[in-house]
Amino acid sequence: MSHSDITHSPLRNSIVQHTTLAFILVIGVTLCSMLGGMYMADSIQGDAEALNKAGSLRMQSYRLALLALENEEQLLQEHIAKFEQTLLDYSLARAIGNDPASTLHRLYGKAVERWHDSMLPLLQNQPRQIRAFRAEVPVFVDELDQFVHALQVKSEGKLAVIRGLQIGTLLFTVLMAFFVLLGVYSNLITPLRELTRLAQQIGRGDFRSKAYYEARNELGLLARAFNKMSDELADLYDHLERKVDEKTAQLQRSNNSLELLFNSARSLYRSSADPIPELASLLLPVQRSLGSGPVSLCLNHASQKTCFSAHTAVSAERQPPHYCRLPDCEQCPVHAGDGKLAGGTELINFALRSGNSELGTLRVEQPQGVALEPWQEQLLSAVAELFAASLGLSQLGQQQARLALMEERAVIARELHDSLAQALSYQKLQLSRYKKQIASGHPKTELDATLAEIQDGLNAAYR
Incomplete structure (x- = not known):
């Protein structure tokens, strides 16, 4: 999955949206419940007063029936007015409501109708019909009980x-x-x-671990981003490991090459006047350092372009390589062809x-079509220069020795020439x-002494 697929993936199950919707629903239902409760509580406020009035x-x-018996006109009228005021009180009308088909409205209308049509005339007409009024009171009270019961049922219904x-x-x-x-557990905690x-695995260096969570929400997007990051870190870590291994191998090869060159230079420095045996002994270490095919050394005459010695690293006796046909160098694959072997x-x-001066060649056998690596070419070039320097120094030393010998012989010749000339001149004078x-007639003893000298x-000059 690419970076654009992760960032533009649709969030069908957004945790934020679902949580917000859940809170909106809870708040909305709670608010509706509170408003409904407030409305119902407001409608119940007059029910208690209506129950008291109806009771x-x-x-x-009953008091009106008692006052009618006592024949107290003024007090009776006052109670009749108070009764009608209570019967027509606003709290009762409010408790009954505006629905004419309701049970409360029917029972209340029946009670009011009985009062105005049956009971009130019995008290106001003369003579008063007290017995009939007292007979109507239980019926009226029974109707009031039904009204109170209905009012109580309505109030309890509201509650x-x-x-x-x-x-x-x-x-x-x-x-x-x-x-x-449940959503928090499945969509958040899990x-x-x-x-x-995954973060702990990455912290321990395990970049191949995955977050096994798939969802179209924010944490699913985060899990996919974590998995993508983990894959990229794993690739980067592998790339860095390969780079480190390559650099380590390069450093190891460089160290081996430097060690080989150092040991070769030290061996050649300590070698005798003839460096060829030492050069031949270094071919096997060179081959081991290269990790290539057999390495051989072919040396030329100082005055001719033909080989006079060849050595190979695979021969313990330092014999020429298998392709060499010494002394017939014209048959060598290097000279006769393009260097390809059978x-x-x-x-x-x-x-x-x-x-x-062309001192010779350092040769290495490789499979056809397989080139040497740059570091192998550099090492072989350095070894060839080191071998050439050793051979050049050997030839220079030999030349210097010959020059010294010639100078010494010239000095000896000059010294011989000078001393012999003096001896011959002296002998000429003696003669x-x-x-x-003899001409003067000297005695024989003097003549013999001179002849002996x-x-x-x-004899001295001869010596």
């Missing part, structure tokens, strides 16, 4: 509605709370545990040069002296 009508009807609203609101709130908790587990390999050459002694001088 007082029963007592007042039941309020109680139902409260219970329904409570049940709805509890049910919504249950669903919210994915958070997965994301926490076994499917080819020779790669590195020239050994010292100034303008002249001997002739004069001449002989001694000649």
Whole structure:
């Protein structure tokens, strides 16, 4: 999944939206319940007063019957006026309501009608019909009882509605709370545990772990983003590990190459006047450091372009390689062809040069078509330069030795020339002296002494 797929994925089950909707529903239902309860409570406010008024009508009807017997006109009229005021009170009309078809409205109308049509005339007409009024009182009280009962039932119904609203609101709130908790557990706690587990795995370096949570919500989007990040971190970590391994291998190869060059330079520095055996002994370490095919060394005459010695790393006796046909160098694959050998390999050459002199070649066998790596070429070039320097220094030393010998011989010749010339000149003078002694007639003893000196001088010059 690409980055755009993650960021533009639709959130069909948004946690924020669902939570907001749940709170809106709970608040809305609670508000409706409160408003309904307030309305019903407001409608009940006059019911208690209406019940009291209706109950007082029963007592007042009995009092009117008693006052009619006592024949107290003024007090009777006052109670009749009070009775009618109570019967027509606003609290009763409010409790009854405006529905003419309701039971309360029918019972109240029946009671009012009985009062005006049957009971009030019995008290106002002369003579008063007290017996008939007293007979009507129980019937009127019974009708009032029915009205009070109906009024009480209506008031209790309103209370039941309020109680139902409260219970329904409570049940709805509890049910919504249950669903919210269930949603929180499935859509919040569970994915958070997965994301926490994934974060801990990433913290321990395990970038291949996944968050196993799929949902079209914010945490599902976060889980997909975490999985994408984990994959990218795993790829990056693997890439870095490969880079580190490559750099480590390069450093190891560089260290091995430096160690090989150092050991080779030290060996060649400590070698005798003839460096060729030491060069041949270094071919096997070079081959091991390269990790390639056999490495061989072919050296030229100083004055000719033909080989005079060849060595290979695979031969313990330092014999020429298998393709070499010494002394017939014209048959060498390097000279006769393009360096390809019969076994499917080819020779790669590195020239050994010292100034303008071609000292030979350092060769390595590789499969045909497989080139050497850059570091292998650099190492072989460095080894070839080191071998060429060693051979050049050896030749230079030999030349210097020859020059020193020639100078020493010239000095000896000059010294011999000077000393012999002096001895011969002295003997020439001695010979002249001997002739004069003979001519002068010197005694034989003097002549023999002079002749002995001449002989001694000649012997010394000869020595």
